[in-house]
Amino acid sequence: MSSAENDLGGLLRAWRDRCAPADVGLTAHGRRRARGLRREELAGLAGVSVDYLVRLEQGRSRRPGPPIVAALARALQLDEQETAVLHQAAGLPAPSSRAVPVHVPPGVQRLVTRMADYPVAVFAADWTLITWNAMWSALSGDPAGWPAAGRNLIRATFCRAPGESAAHGPDEDIERALVADLRQAVTSYPADEHLRSLVADVAEASPRFRELWNSGVAGRHASSRKVVRHRLVGELVLDCDVLTVPGSDLRIIVYTAAAGSPDAERLEFLRVSAVHTVTTGVSRPHRDGSTPPAVRDQG
Incomplete structure (x- = not known):
């Protein structure tokens, strides 16, 4: 699948590559091919399984729910415009200005x-x-x-x-x-x-x-x-x-x-x-990528 056909995966990889471990409170261990986050690090921060993140990046899963997208946006430290782009790439409407905002700068x-x-x-x-x-x-x-x-x-x-x-x-x-x-x-x-x-x-x-x-x-x-x-x-x-x-x-x-x-x-x-x-917290979905019904995320 080309990157044009999988904008969501391409965005996740690009934003993961630019996010240094120190920026999210992690200590870099061992040799790293790039300064960005490893998949397992992003998955842990966002509260999803590594397998689910791989499926998102490879385009095998393309419709994560709003709580997962919001959790990924926070873990990647996206700004408001980038968060809106991530929602759109996932086929979701951008967070509404009519609702209580949950974006964390x-x-x-x-x-x-x-x-x-x-x-x-x-x-x-x-x-x-x-x-x-x-x-x-x-x-x-x-x-x-x-x-x-x-x-x-x-x-x-x-x-x-x-x-x-x-x-x-x-x-x-x-x-x-x-x-x-x-x-x-x-x-x-x-x-x-x-x-x-x-x-x-x-x-x-x-x-x-x-x-x-x-x-x-x-x-x-x-x-x-x-x-x-x-x-x-x-x-x-x-x-x-x-x-x-x-x-x-x-x-x-x-x-x-x-x-x-x-x-x-x-x-x-x-x-x-x-x-x-424990690790830095976000609204955590289940490890298979689904979200507990009790957790509401307005993002």
């Missing part, structure tokens, strides 16, 4: 990757987790295995099962800020059906959310201190900062601890003892 992806000493994650405007680094997985558990409800911070905060306590302790200021954020998202993306469903579902399930939503509450995210209970290192008291990305409607959460403190030592223990078992 390459600079933000590099930031997440290179802040390897701290837990860092990126959320969309509806507080759906998009991507995270290995330390986030080490601290909170690998989100790749979480159900959809666990991937959305609004649902996880307000829709806990009876008797289930919040992982980081209840925080009324955070609840107010989350609801205020969600209201702003609804105003910015009124045509997003997933967003409307999120509000309706959580309002039906949570009296607390209903109360805050109906009150027209306003709030803002500020630096705060979180208590995290970890099965391996015990209790950690961490500073939590929410950073915004101008022009992209993304939220970046970063957990840190003061240098030399017992909590910093516990974070370092996590880094050296657990971080090798």
